[in-house]
Amino acid sequence: MNDGVASIRCDPATWVDAHGAALLAYTLMRVRDRQTAEDLVQETFLAALQAANFRGDAMERTWLTGILRNKICDHFRRLARERTQPGGDDVDVVVDGGFAKVMEHWIKEPGRWVVDDEALIANREFWEIFHECLRGLPSRQAAAFVLRMMEDVAAEKVCQDLNISDTNLWVILHRARFRLRTCLEQHWFTP
Amino acid sequence: MSTWTSCKDAAKTVAEGLERELPFHRRVALKFHLLICSACRRYRRQVVGIHRLVRRHVNESSQSVVELDLATRQRFIEKLRQASVTIDAGTPAAGTPVIPPDGGSSHR
Numbered sequence: 436m437n438d439g440v441a442s443i444r445c446d447p448a449t450w451v452d453a454h455g456a457a458l459l460a461y462t463l464m465r466v467r468d469r470q471t472a473e474d475l476v477q478e479t480f481l482a483a484l485q486a487a488n489f490r491g492d493a494m495e496r497t498w499l500t501g502i503l504r505n506k507i508c509d510h511f512r513r514l515a516r517e518r519t520q521p522g523g524d525d526v527d528v529v530v531d532g533g534f535a536k537v538m539e540h541w542i543k544e545p546g547r548w549v550v551d552d553e554a555l556i557a558n559r560e561f562w563e564i565f566h567e568c569l570r571g572l573p574s575r576q577a578a579a580f581v582l583r584m585m586e587d588v589a590a591e592k593v594c595q596d597l598n599i600s601d602t603n604l605w606v607i608l609h610r611a612r613f614r615l616r617t618c619l620e621q622h623w624f625t626p
Numbered sequence: 627m628s629t630w631t632s633c634k635d636a637a638k639t640v641a642e643g644l645e646r647e648l649p650f651h652r653r654v655a656l657k658f659h660l661l662i663c664s665a666c667r668r669y670r671r672q673v674v675g676i677h678r679l680v681r682r683h684v685n686e687s688s689q690s691v692v693e694l695d696l697a698t699r700q701r702f703i704e705k706l707r708q709a710s711v712t713i714d715a716g717t718p719a720a721g722t723p724v725i726p727p728d729g730g731s732s733h734r
Contacts, residue, residue, distance in 0.1 A: 447706035451699055460692040464684070473698055480702060481709050531634075539632030544665035550675025556682055565680075583645075584677070585684045590645065609641035612673050619676065 450480065454499055461500065465507055465581050467570040475510060479503040504586060508596065511578035515597045527573075527610045529617065545616070548624040561623060568618035576611035579604060631659040636666045644677055 458479060462472040479502045486502075535542055555561045569577060578597060582588040583604075588596070594604050631639075636659045639652055648656075660667050 447703045447710070451694075451702045451706070455699060455702055456692050456694040459694060459698075463692060473701075477702055477705055480706055484706060484709050484713070534632070534634040534637075539634035541633050541665050545668040545672060547668065548672070550672060550679055552675075552679055552682065555679060556686065562683065584680055587684075605642045605645055606638070608645060609638050612641045612644075612676070613637060616669070616673055616676060620672075 447480075447484075450483075454496060455480075457496065458499060458503055461503060462507065463566075465585055466510060467566045471510065475503065475506045478506050482506075508582060508586065508588065511582055512596045514574045515578040517574075527614075530610045530613045533613070533617070546620050546625040548620070564622050565615075565619065568615050568622065571618060572611055572614055576607055576614065579607045580611040580615075583608060631655045633659075633663060633666055633669075636660070636663065637669055640666070640670045640673055644674070 455476065458476045459472060462475050463469070466472045466475065479499060482502050483499055533542055534540065569580070572580065575597065579593060582593045582596065583590065590601060590604060594601055597604075597607075599607070636656055639648065639656045642648060643653075643656070660670065
């Protein structure tokens with residue numbers, strides 16, 4: 436038994452106080468549902484407790500985050516598998532409905548706004564809305580977007596995880612981006 | 627291959643271009659479309675802007691803070707205590723997977 440695991444057993448409170456808030460923040464960035472996020476952090480602590488290879492101190496956070504990232508990926512894989520989209524994957528009513536049947540021009544053109552990085556990056560209200568929009572995506576789109584864009588998982592890996600082809604992945608990500616942009620326009624940029 | 631690109635096609639191509647290197651003919655078709663379509667130019671700028679912002683957000687948000695409320699903290703600690711006892715008793719806690727030596731970072 437090495438020191439790290441010994442310390443978590445003797446004093447779980449220290450561990451929870453040292454890392455709990457940070458791990459929860461990390462998770463909430465990706466998984467908006469508070470209960471699910473807390474469960475994932477809890478599972479991470481338990482897995483850490485079980486692991487025999489803990490190195491201690493400075494590595495603690497990195498190590499825990501590694502475990503947590505796996506948990507988050509599992510979570511999205513499960514979501515994508517459990518819930519199939521109503522109406523199948525051929526059509527996305529929001530995306531396809533955004534264009535006229537004939538000539539396929541915008542039914543409602545994108546508004547006149549630009550993304551101002553400096554104004555938005557630290558703007559809490561903006562990210563609240565962003566996460567609301569993310570949560571509103573169909574589960575497969577959300578899974579693909581979070582794994583690929585936020586967790587930076589390789590495209591082939593995401594395809595495997597979600598059991599889709601690369602062409603599917605491009606379509607799903609396109610739909611996710613389309614919906615996110617529309618949602619942000621409605622709720623933030625031109626409310 | 628058609629030389630005409632609809633806004634619907636253009637939107638899809640814009641997103642796909644963020645994922646992979648597009649074939650030459652599609653790049654050209656998009657360029658031409660964007661030349662004549664201000665709506666799609668805005669779409670592209672906004673989608674690329676959001677993409678860039680999210681990447682930054684993910685990279686910079688390690689310092690973000692969340693309150694760990696007392697009840698949650700207590701629940702975490704309690705669960706860990708219980709699990710420690712189970713481990714010390716020699717039976718592995720149910721439902722807790724074994725983590726590979728690299729901390730389970732095989733997703734990279």
